[in-house]
Amino acid sequence: MWSKQYFLLALAAVLSDFSAKAQQVFTLKQAIDTAIANYGTIKAKASYTAASREQVSQARRDYLPNFNVAVQQDYGTVNGQNGPLYGFGGLSVASSGLPLDHQNWNASFGALYLTNINWDFFAFGRAKEKVKTALAAAAQNDKDWQQEIFKHKIKVAATYLNLVAAQQLTRSYRENLDRADTIRRVVATRVKNGLIAGVDSSQANAEYSSAKIALTKAMDFEAEQSNQLAQLMGITPQSFVVDTSYMARIPALPSSTFNPENHPLLQWYKSRIALSDEQAKYAKTFYYPAFTLVGVLQTRGSGFGYGYASDQTDFTHNYWDGVKPTRTNYLFGIGVTWNITQPFRISRQVKSQQLISKGLQYEYDLAGQQISAQLELSDTKIKNALDNYREVPVQVKAASDAYLQKSVLYKNGLTNLVDVTQALYALIRAETDRDIAYSNVWQALLLKAAAAGDFSIFEN
Known part of the structure; x- marks a missing residue:
């Protein structure tokens, strides 16, 4: 009899403690x-x-500074003509070659390898x-x-x-x-x-x-x-x-x-x-x-030989001969740009x-x-x-x-x-x-x- 009462009291205490924990106060700081x-x-x-x-x-x-690296490999003709040209919106190609008295379709591979630095330093x-x-x-x-x-x-x-x-x-x-x-x-x-x-x-x-x-x-x-x-x-x-x-x-x-x-x-x-x-x-x-410092290193390759001006057969269709670097140029400069x-x-x-x-x-x-x-x-x-x-x-x-x-x-x-x-x-x-x-x-x-x-x- 007494053991049952003690058990019920203990159970009530446990449930009471559980209820207290379940109803924990939510403080303002927690909120x-x-x-x-x-x-x-x-x-x-x-x-x-x-x-x-x-x-x-x-x-x-x-x-x-802006540091640009560019590589391009192309295949096309190099017919040229004396006269003015301005590439509006960059829509024209820059094919370079001697001006002939007739059109021909001699084509070869060419390549351009370019490194450019452009820095508005002041x-x-x-x-x-x-x-x-x-x-x-x-x-x-x-x-x-x-x-x-x-x-x-x-x-x-x-x-x-x-x-x-x-x-x-x-x-x-x-x-x-x-x-x-x-x-x-x-x-x-x-x-x-x-x-x-x-x-x-x-x-x-x-x-x-x-x-x-x-x-x-x-x-x-x-x-x-x-x-x-x-x-x-x-x-x-x-x-x-x-x-x-x-x-x-x-x-x-x-x-x-x-x-x-x-x-x-x-x-x-x-x-x-x-x-x-x-x-x-x-x-x-x-x-x-703005004062600008520029530097350019450019390398080109072409399937057209140096004698193409006098001999229009001096070119090759070989890809590797066309894209192989053969000529290099560099440029350094300083300039100022001011829109008045x-x-x-x-x-x-x-x-x-x-x-x-x-x-x-x-x-x-x-x-x-x-x-x-x-x-x-x-x-x-x-x-x-x-x-x-x-x-x-x-x-x-x-x-x-x-x-x-x-x-x-x-x-x-x-x-x-x-x-x-x-x-x-x-x-x-x-x-x-x-x-x-x-x-x-x-x-x-x-x-x-x-x-x-x-x-x-x-x-x-």
């Missing part, structure tokens, strides 16, 4: 870490940032400005990524707090339903015993239904917040057991002042201005000429980019004003939330005492059901105000962190 790792927009902007860094490497490598800082522009673009993408992470942290934290408040409201409305059910059963008993009129039973049933509807609405709101939190984390919607300690205490409030200049959003606006300025500087470098009309065109592009920078500066100033206003508003909201936080315990205690008094009086036939119902309304309203007031303190602190651009204000 934020999961969201940053999974959310599609953040992953996309991380990829854009990585791509822009690769473009910086590509801009640096653009300064390297262009008044054009290559350097291109690298700076690529760096500015990479910095902008990085700032965009960082401010997206910051915004998403705020969104996740706000939704998490809403879910905490929703679960607390659900609990309060469930307690209210239990109270309404207790009243209903008391009324039913008294009506059955003929102590009160049957209309009280109908009214009690109506209040019970109203409490049930209120609970259903609270559960619906909780489901919405849970689903939204799952979306922000990039995971499958599910139920979460959240940390309810936020509803039992108030946070440590910051006392120091904050510099809006460090806000991630303003840093992103700054990076946009810096990129636009660099683009204008890069465009200006096209005002000036280029500055007149580029100047409009530079002017346009400068106006874009001016517009971006206006956007930056506007964002700064809005952030400063949000900082002031957050201080006001924190103060008001704290005032409400201090008042709600008084409200809840008074409403709870009033409900207890009215319910006791009703059980003893000293008051009517209307008074009890009014006391019940006051109690659930006080409990709702309490849950919202506790949540609002944390939400106000989160608004402060969002306005200051420093999530550690809330996180710590």
Whole structure:
């Protein structure tokens, strides 16, 4: 007998431990870490940032000289003719041979082996400005990524707090339903015993239904917040057991002042201005000429002999004789290229980019004003939330005492059901105000962190 009881106790303990592990609390930090790792927009902007860094490497490598290697082996005729020729679009062939007084179809193999180096070694800082522009673009993408992470942290934290408040409201409305059910059963008993009129039973049933509807609405709101939190984390919607300690205490409030200049959003606006300025500087470098160093090494092979000018039978159809290298030339040179009309065109592009920078500066100033206003508003909201936080315990205690008094009086036939119902309304309203007031303190602190651009204000 006793061994069976011990076995049942041990089994209950194991099941209780398993249930506790299954209902492990999902903390705010876990929610934020999961969201940053999974959310599609953040992953996309991380990829854009990585791509822009690769473009910086590509801009640096653009300064390297062009090094071309070409090999061609052909078969064709070499009829020539005195006269001008210009290959529009590269559509003409460059067959070279002596001009004869007639057309012939003597054909042989030929080959060209070419190595070419072309290097714009000095262009008044054009290559350097291109690298700076690529760096500015990479910095902008990085700032965009960082401010997206910051915004998403705020969104996740706000939704998490809403879910905490929703679960607390659900609990309060469930307690209210239990109270309404207790009243209903008391009324039913008294009506059955003929102590009160049957209309009280109908009214009690109506209040019970109203409490049930209120609970259903609270559960619906909780489901919405849970689903939204799952979306922000990039995971499958599910139920979460959240940390309810936020509803039992108030946070440590910051006392120091904050510099809006460090806000991630303003840093992103700054990076946009810096990129636009660099683009204008890069465009200006096209005002000036480019100095180019060239080098060519060319080797040719031909199936036409050196005596072909006087003897049109001095050629061969043999492939290897035609493609074998027999003549080599080299060339080194330095030159300068300057499109004199280029500055007149580029100047409009530079002017346009400068106006874009001016517009971006206006956007930056506007964002700064809005952030400063949000900082002031957050201080006001924190103060008001704290005032409400201090008042709600008084409200809840008074409403709870009033409900207890009215319910006791009703059980003893000293008051009517209307008074009890009014006391019940006051109690659930006080409990709702309490849950919202506790949540609002944390939400106000989160608004402060969002306005200051420093999530550690809330996180710590």
